[in-house]
Amino acid sequence: MTDAAGDDQEMLRQLAKGNQAAFNTLYERYKGPIFRFAWHMSGNETTAEEVTQEVFVRLIHQPKKFDPAKGTLGSYLYGIARNVMRREMSASFLDVGLEDEQCSDDLAFSMEMDLLSELDRQERLELLHRSVVRLPALYREALILCDLEEMSYPEAAAVLSCPEGTVASRLHRARAMLKTRLQAVRCVQ
Amino acid sequence: MNPQKDTLSEALRELAGASPEVPAELGSRLSSEFARHHVWRKRKRAGVVLGLAACLAISVYWLRPRSERTAVKVVTPSAQSAQVATGSPQVVASESPKVSAPSLASAGAKLKARPNRSRSVRAAESKQAGTPDAEQPLATIATGDFVALPTFDPAIPVGESRMVRVDMPGSALQLIGYPVDGRLLDRRILTDVLVGQDGMPYAVRLVNTRNTR
Numbered sequence: 037m038t039d040a041a042g043d044d045q046e047m048l049r050q051l052a053k054g055n056q057a058a059f060n061t062l063y064e065r066y067k068g069p070i071f072r073f074a075w076h077m078s079g080n081e082t083t084a085e086e087v088t089q090e091v092f093v094r095l096i097h098q099p100k101k102f103d104p105a106k107g108t109l110g111s112y113l114y115g116i117a118r119n120v121m122r123r124e125m126s127a128s129f130l131d132v133g134l135e136d137e138q139c140s141d142d143l144a145f146s147m148e149m150d151l152l153s154e155l156d157r158q159e160r161l162e163l164l165h166r167s168v169v170r171l172p173a174l175y176r177e178a179l180i181l182c183d184l185e186e187m188s189y190p191e192a193a194a195v196l197s198c199p200e201g202t203v204a205s206r207l208h209r210a211r212a213m214l215k216t217r218l219q220a221v222r223c224v225q
Numbered sequence: 226m227n228p229q230k231d232t233l234s235e236a237l238r239e240l241a242g243a244s245p246e247v248p249a250e251l252g253s254r255l256s257s258e259f260a261r262h263h264v265w266r267k268r269k270r271a272g273v274v275l276g277l278a279a280c281l282a283i284s285v286y287w288l289r290p291r292s293e294r295t296a297v298k299v300v301t302p303s304a305q306s307a308q309v310a311t312g313s314p315q316v317v318a319s320e321s322p323k324v325s326a327p328s329l330a331s332a333g334a335k336l337k338a339r340p341n342r343s344r345s346v347r348a349a350e351s352k353q354a355g356t357p358d359a360e361q362p363l364a365t366i367a368t369g370d371f372v373a374l375p376t377f378d379p380a381i382p383v384g385e386s387r388m389v390r391v392d393m394p395g396s397a398l399q400l401i402g403y404p405v406d407g408r409l410l411d412r413r414i415l416t417d418v419l420v421g422q423d424g425m426p427y428a429v430r431l432v433n434t435r436n437t438r
Contacts, residue, residue: 054263056256063255072244081245088247092255096262161243164236183234184241215233 044109052099063092066110069185070117076180077121079169087124091116107194114195118177125173167217175210182207371419371428374402386421390432403429 044065050058067088074087091113094101102112168176181192182203189200196203393416395409401418415432 054266056259059259060256063252067247067252071247072241075244081248084245085248085251089251089255093258096255096259157239160236161240164240168240179237183237184244186241211233218233218236 041104041108045104048095048099048102048109051095059096062095062109066113067092069110070113073114073117073180073185074121076165076168076184077173077176078124079165083124087117087120090120108191111191111194114181115197118195122173164218167214170217171210171213175206175213178203178206179210179214183211371417371430372403373428374426376402376425377427386419386427389418389420391416391418398429401426401429 044062047058047062051062070091071084071088074084075081078084078087094116095113102109106112168179171179177196178192181187181195182189187195189203192203193200392413395405395412395414398414398416399405399410403416405414417430417432418426419428421427
């Protein structure tokens with residue numbers, strides 16, 4: 037067991053006893069990754085905030101549900117965030133697959149982006165974010181965890197509850213989709 | 226290496242760095258939720274501990290030896306026995322009854338014959354020797370067994386009660402609630418009456434099983 041994982045467990049034990057400082061430590065440690073994951077998955081800050089809140093409220097109410105034998109605390113929290121996101125997405129339009137609407141979508145993007153000769157940084161980031169959000173959820177998760185959060189394949193596989201090979205193939209597919217889309221809008225190259 | 230991949234990776238890293246910050250109020254909301262949850266949890270735990278302590282106290286009280294409780298174990302007349310623990314009963318021989326006579330419901334009690342009988346009882350027995358009734362025992366409750374009367378209230382402690390020995394007619398005994406056989410109504414019966422502080426008779430036992438005159 038790594039030091040970080042052991043420290044997380046100790047903090048969680050303290051949190052279960054009602055130690056506010058332990059909760060604050062864990063919150064500071066994981067709020068960023070969870071919020072960013074939720075933001076990239078959902079595409080809007082309000083949903084990301086709600087998801088982050090839900091994740092930590094569950095941690096407060098049921099700290100003993102975390103099983104160290106199944107993975108790290110980070111994986112556990114990402115798992116909660118994924119479940120909450122799925123619930124949110126099933127009730128909204130967020131889970132829009134790229135493959136089903138690729139042609140018309142690319143065309144729309146191209147027409148829109150042809151009007152812009154040069155994108156500044158902020159616009160480019162917005163376009164990139166919008167493109168990521170439009171990836172199918174399975175590929176989007178892999179891309180966010182591996183490319184944005186810089187997790188290793190084993191870590192991402194633990195979060196996504198799938199083999200490392202599956203993570204690699206989803207990531208490859210996600211990058212290809214994203215590249216195609218960005219080439220179409222001339223954001224990259 | 227593929228330059229397009231490099232460019233994409235760079236763009237994604239840039240995107241990761243440009244992600245918005247977590248709102249500060251979320252942290253304070255969660256902190257107050259944490260505090261609220263643990264206050265509620267402590268209260269719940271205190272309630273459980275208090276409940277367990279109450280259950281334990283009640284169990285200990287009921288599991289104590291009977292003599293410590295100074296309580297009366299009451300069995301209804303149909304069960305035909307009652308055990309009374311008293312502080313220090315005063316025994317007064319042949320005192321006339323001074324008890325009120327509440328409305329009573331009599332039940333058919335059978336009194337057990339007692340082997341150790343007094344002289345007066347033996348005399349009474351000899352008087353009745355020729356009658357068919359003398360062949361069968363009239364009472365089936367042994368001396369020492371109290372029968373609770375309808376006036377007895379288990380909620381009232383009987384520690385300060387006193388015991389009065391009276392020689393009373395069977396009809397009077399029936400009036401205070403003791404189940405008396407119809408053949409004994411006009412006879413006199415030597416009886417121990419447990420009288421409470423309020424003067425009410427709580428329990429009765431026959432001194433002898435065949436002490437009728």
